[in-house]
Amino acid sequence: MKIKKIVGKKLKAIRLKNDLTIQELAEKSLVSSNMISRIERGLTIPSVEILMKLAGVFDKSINYFVEEVATTHEIVFSSPGERDKTVYDDEHNMHTESFTSGLRDPQFTSFFCTVGAGGSSGVENMYHPGDELIYVLEGRLKVVIAGEKHVLNAGDSLSFKSHLPHRWDNIGEGEAKVIWTLSPFTII
Template sequence: MVKKLIGRKLKTSRLKRDKTIQELAEMSHVSSNMISRIERGLTIPSVEILMKLADALGLSLSYFVEEAEKGSTIIHTPSGGGDPIFFFEDKHQITSLLKGLRDPGFSVFIDTLEPYCDSGEGGMVHTGEEFAMVLDGSIDFKIEGREYHLEKGDSLGFKATLPHSWKNNSPQQSRILWIVSPPPNV
């Protein structure tokens, strides 16, 4: 659990500062291979390495471990709440509804998609399962070559190992509830 928490916090902090792994490696004097391993939750860094990374990012050492201490077994997220965790060119915003949950086996997100926003070229493939439900607007999915059009209230569940992509083909913003298992390292 601690490995994944530290890895997520490091990656989030690096991306918020628009730094590549290589740039952080140069700033911190920690190898890019080590930073990559930490971000993927494959290793727990030594205190010395964590101090170098925290210093390079302008953070305190306690930032990386405080969530591990404060992690909860219950997360209440009021309507409109949640923690923004991903933005892409002002077209795609993901808000976590479970941030701070200790050792989750899944993640729950609200994904706000601007008109004509899409998942990019080609199909995504990764481990686990996904569930999407349209809260507002609509979204078009393509899963293993088959197309699905979802409107408000419609949902879709699928194995993420199948090539998949999505697009908001609408001239209006769409909001999608995602449940993803296992939780991605966001």
């Protein structure tokens, strides 16, 4: 099943299980009702930021929306080319491969990300509960956290509390290859 369909099906199921209308979920998550409707109908793949906002309403990790329960395990081994992949829109210009996809009830999520030249998290800051670790394998990434600018080159890492407003841009000439790890998401 395609990722759009899995996310949409799971979002609608948990929304209905919690007796919420699309509008009520929009108000609780600060995600537009139009976006929620598009996700539920399998018309779009939400960004990580939107998924985190939706997951927070239900006290779930973003993995809940992208994994099928029947395929989760307590031990997961993966090789390049075999990991679950997500391609984000042109604004983000980012492809991700999940290291934790298939792990039953993980306490963190981790991704191998390839950010195309000029890729960005967008003009708006994002913020969410938990902790975040960024490790740059190749390329250059500018990360701004609470107004403080950090330039990460190959081998550099940055850890921070994700509730601080943050955004990122690939400022290198080519792709940036990054390992991104996020801690659990809980409702504050």
